[in-house]
Amino acid sequence: xxxxxxxxxxxxxxxxxxxxxxxxTKYFSVKHGRGIFPGTARLFAVDDVTIALAAxxxxxxxxxxxxxxxxxxxxxxxxxxxxxxxVLLDGKPVPHGRPRSYARQVQMVFQDPFASLNPIHRISxxxxxxxxxxxxxxxxxxxxxxxxxxxxxxxxxxxFTRKFPxxxxxxxxxxxxxxxxxxxxxxxxxxxEPVSMLDVSIRLGILNLLADLRDRDHxxxxxxxxxxxxxxxxxxxxVVMYAGQVVETAPSARLTDHPAHPYTQLLLSAAPDPDxxxxxxxxxxxxxxxxxxxxxxxxxxxxxPHAMAICSTTAPPSVTVGPGHASNCxxxxxxxxxxxxxxxxxxxxxxxxxLRPPAAPPxxxxxxxxxxxxxxxxx
Amino acid sequence: MSETSPxxxxxxxxxxxxxxxxxxxxxxRGLTVDYGFGTEAVHAVVDCDLVLRRGxxxxxxxxxxxxxxxxxxxxxxxxxxxxxxxxxxxxFHPRPVEGESSDPTIDLLxxxxxxxxxxxxxxxxxxxxxxxxxxNPVITIGAQFDDLLKVHxxxxxxxxxxxxxxxxxxMVGMTGERLRSYSxxxxxxxxxxxxxxxxxxxxxxxxxxxxxxxxxxxxxxxxxxxxxxxxxxxLGFAALFITHDLSLLxxxxxxxVVMYAGRLMERAPxxxxxxxxxxxxxxxxxxxxxxxxxxxxxxxxxxxSPPDLRAxxxxxxxxxxxPWAMERCxxxxPVLTRLDASGREAACWLHSGGATVxxxxxxxxxxxxxxxxxxxxxxx
Numbered sequence: 001x002x003x004x005x006x007x008x009x010x011x012x013x014x015x016x017x018x019x020x021x022x023x024x025t026k027y028f029s030v031k032h033g034r035g036i037f038p039g040t041a042r043l044f045a046v047d048d049v050t051i052a053l054a055a056x057x058x059x060x061x062x063x064x065x066x067x068x069x070x071x072x073x074x075x076x077x078x079x080x081x082x083x084x085x086x087v088l089l090d091g092k093p094v095p096h097g098r099p100r101s102y103a104r105q106v107q108m109v110f111q112d113p114f115a116s117l118n119p120i121h122r123i124s125x126x127x128x129x130x131x132x133x134x135x136x137x138x139x140x141x142x143x144x145x146x147x148x149x150x151x152x153x154x155x156x157x158x159x160f161t162r163k164f165p166x167x168x169x170x171x172x173x174x175x176x177x178x179x180x181x182x183x184x185x186x187x188x189x190x191x192x193e194p195v196s197m198l199d200v201s202i203r204l205g206i207l208n209l210l211a212d213l214r215d216r217d218h219x220x221x222x223x224x225x226x227x228x229x230x231x232x233x234x235x236x237x238x239v240v241m242y243a244g245q246v247v248e249t250a251p252s253a254r255l256t257d258h259p260a261h262p263y264t265q266l267l268l269s270a271a272p273d274p275d276x277x278x279x280x281x282x283x284x285x286x287x288x289x290x291x292x293x294x295x296x297x298x299x300x301x302x303x304x305p306h307a308m309a310i311c312s313t314t315a316p317p318s319v320t321v322g323p324g325h326a327s328n329c330x331x332x333x334x335x336x337x338x339x340x341x342x343x344x345x346x347x348x349x350x351x352x353x354x355l356r357p358p359a360a361p362p363x364x365x366x367x368x369x370x371x372x373x374x375x376x377x378x379x
Numbered sequence: 380m381s382e383t384s385p386x387x388x389x390x391x392x393x394x395x396x397x398x399x400x401x402x403x404x405x406x407x408r409g410l411t412v413d414y415g416f417g418t419e420a421v422h423a424v425v426d427c428d429l430v431l432r433r434g435x436x437x438x439x440x441x442x443x444x445x446x447x448x449x450x451x452x453x454x455x456x457x458x459x460x461x462x463x464x465x466x467x468x469x470x471f472h473p474r475p476v477e478g479e480s481s482d483p484t485i486d487l488l489x490x491x492x493x494x495x496x497x498x499x500x501x502x503x504x505x506x507x508x509x510x511x512x513x514x515n516p517v518i519t520i521g522a523q524f525d526d527l528l529k530v531h532x533x534x535x536x537x538x539x540x541x542x543x544x545x546x547x548x549x550m551v552g553m554t555g556e557r558l559r560s561y562s563x564x565x566x567x568x569x570x571x572x573x574x575x576x577x578x579x580x581x582x583x584x585x586x587x588x589x590x591x592x593x594x595x596x597x598x599x600x601x602x603x604x605x606x607x608x609x610x611x612x613x614l615g616f617a618a619l620f621i622t623h624d625l626s627l628l629x630x631x632x633x634x635x636v637v638m639y640a641g642r643l644m645e646r647a648p649x650x651x652x653x654x655x656x657x658x659x660x661x662x663x664x665x666x667x668x669x670x671x672x673x674x675x676x677x678x679x680x681x682x683x684s685p686p687d688l689r690a691x692x693x694x695x696x697x698x699x700x701x702p703w704a705m706e707r708c709x710x711x712x713p714v715l716t717r718l719d720a721s722g723r724e725a726a727c728w729l730h731s732g733g734a735t736v737x738x739x740x741x742x743x744x745x746x747x748x749x750x751x752x753x754x755x756x757x758x759x
Contacts, residue, residue: 064596064597064598065596169684169685170684171684172684199442199443199623199684199685200442200623200624200625200664200667200668201442201663201664201667201680201681201684201685202680202681202684202685203667203680204667204669204678204679204680205680205682208677208678208679208680211677226596226597228597228671229668229669229670229671230669232669232671232675233669233675233678252675253675256671256672257672266598267597267598268671269601270597270598270600270601270602271597271671272597272624272626272627272630272668273626273630273670273671273672274626274629274630274653274668275670275671275672276630279630280601280630282598282601282602282605284598285602287566287568287598287599
């Protein structure tokens with residue numbers, strides 16, 4: 001891993017992204033209410049999310065369960081169609097549906113390797129399928145499979161081709177799933193929690209494999225995770241999601257060392273960290289809101305220790321707070337400009353100009369709110 | 380809560396974890412558990428010794444399949460078929476009652492149903508990973524508290540039982556109104572809180588926490604753990620905390636035991652284990668968690684994968700993954716032995732018979748509990 005090169009990461013906009021989602025929105029219809037004739041309500045799983053994946057970089061999408069991170073990955077993979085927004089491949093909108101040509105460029109690795117491989121077929125079959133479907137087999141299928149298995153460090157490959165998925169360990173199965181995704185020689189890999197089902201001692205092996213694919217094959221990788229420490233380890237850029245929206249984007253070490261959004265600060269204060277000298281004090285409390293009737297303004301404001309009047313009325317703009325570092329928070333907007341629909345602020349939201357650097361981000365844990373039952377209200 | 384306790388109980392005094400060598404409350408000796416019989420048997424837990432002291436948080440860390448849950452379930456005789464306990468003893472020491480001289484210690488592995496019934500939940504309670512599976516989905520939380528108290532506290536009237544339920548829920552940060560809810564109406568965090576409240580209902584001396592927060596989000600996990608540790612300081616129960624997340628355990632536990640392939644590999648105070656591991660497996664496991672600070676460096680994790688219990692390697696079962704494996708490791712199985720006066724123990728040939736200890740495994744011990752979780756908590 002060449003980490004030093006990424007430390008000096010430039011704003012993602014300066015590199016032409018391979019795959020981009022602009023203003024992605026997805027809602028699901030859910031049953032709402034009780035009785036024989038329950039009504040339906042719209043659950044906004046993802047609301048206006050913009051994300052760009054550049055070749056040779058890993059972008060981590062971090063959030064709690066229900067934050068919409070998997071839905072974003074699935075929209076980028078075109079497994080589900082967005083209700084709003086557009087997916088761009090090399091800057092061109094992707095046609096509706098999921099054309100095979102798209103699947104050749106963008107592949108997905110799923111969370112559960114126990115479920116994502118066909119259990120009644122041998123590993124060789126699982127790997128041959130994409131090759132035949134995409135007419136990539138070539139004259140020697142066996143050689144192609146062995147080469148794939150070598151790329152994911154399953155050696156010697158002959159030992160694995162004749163096995164069934166259940167004969168492999170979790171880590172080996174996830175490697176096979178990655179090999180299958182690589183078989184069509186994609187340019188984008190969308191990995192949805194690829195290590196969370198695996199044993200602790202083999203997780204790093206898979207993360208290092210993804211890092212290798214980024215460095216050697218120049219893949220654009222999306223790493224969806226709830227584990228911010230592993231995102232810091234693997235990713236070049238971290239995008240933090242909360243309640244279906246992006247709240248902060250930054251180069252990974254910068255995001256964890258200098259979090260600018262109160263929600264990121266809360267996440268970091270809650271993460272296990274044995275190096276911590278003091279017992280952690282949670283920078284906030286409560287649970288994520290219902291996405292059927294999300295809070296007005298900033299969706300984090302009911303839990304935010306720094307919430308101001310404007311936070312409950314108007315959604316915050318995306319403010320550039322450093323190189324490649326954007327935070328959707330009113331705290332970073334100068335007081336005089338904290339006016340709803342202020343043209344200056346809206347310009348900043350469009351990302352065209354950068355506001356003057358704001359004051360230092362509020363330190364973690366300065367305010368301790370008392371937890372109340374209302375805060376923690378039901379999902 | 381004293382008004383609802385049975386009159387026979389001695390009043391509870393806060394037993395802070397500063398009591399360094401408190402009396403043991405649960406002693407597991409030589410526990411061995413197999414799945415299956417005869418030559419087909421898989422040895423899930425082999426000859427394990429654990430001592431849980433009053434008011435202590437003992438962490439049991441291990442990967443899936445290491446036998447950590449099997450060990451705890453066997454210790455309280457909740458193991459299901461085809462699990463078979465083939466040896467050992469589990470001694471539970473009830474709180475001594477003044478004026479009684481006879482030894483009230485119970486060996487749970489030899490106890491009959493009536494004795495087990497007296498101990499289970501009233502003295503040793505369990506919080507499982509999935510509260511959704513542990514709670515009854517077709518009756519309300521309140522009805523489940525009611526059932527529990529009706530059986531174990533028959534002298535309480537139904538209003539008293541309800542009040543006790545409200546009190547317990549408030550103790551874990553919920554409102555009493557939630558007694559009317561069904562488990563599916565609660566969020567994951569609240570379900571686990573309700574489960575903890577239920578585990579505390581009879582004021583047990585020991586709580587077994589089997590991955591209690593693994594299924595939860597990190598913010599909820601932190602809130603629940605803070606509450607749990609606060610209750611521990613207040614009520615003084617001892618906790619056996621089982622998890623695969625060693626980095627979390629370092630923050631929580633007083634002492635940590637690391638398990639691998641059914642055997643205990645290392646036992647040490649939390650800070651010592653984190654700063655100066657003595658066993659290659661512990662060292663490797665600690666290097667599986669990317670740090671949250673400092674320079675980002677490539678890390679290697681542990682090569683290979685955890686062994687199949689049906690085909691364990693000879694000798695030390697970690698030797699195929701161990702960078703320092705010696706000839707002896709392939710032939711002989713190390714047992715947990717005391718390393719020095721500090722009382723920490725390790726099962727590794729590198730620390731016996733004149734072998735050279737690699738520098739990584741010979742770091743200076745940060746000393747006795749100077750900065751252990753317990754002291755930090757008390758100072759708070």
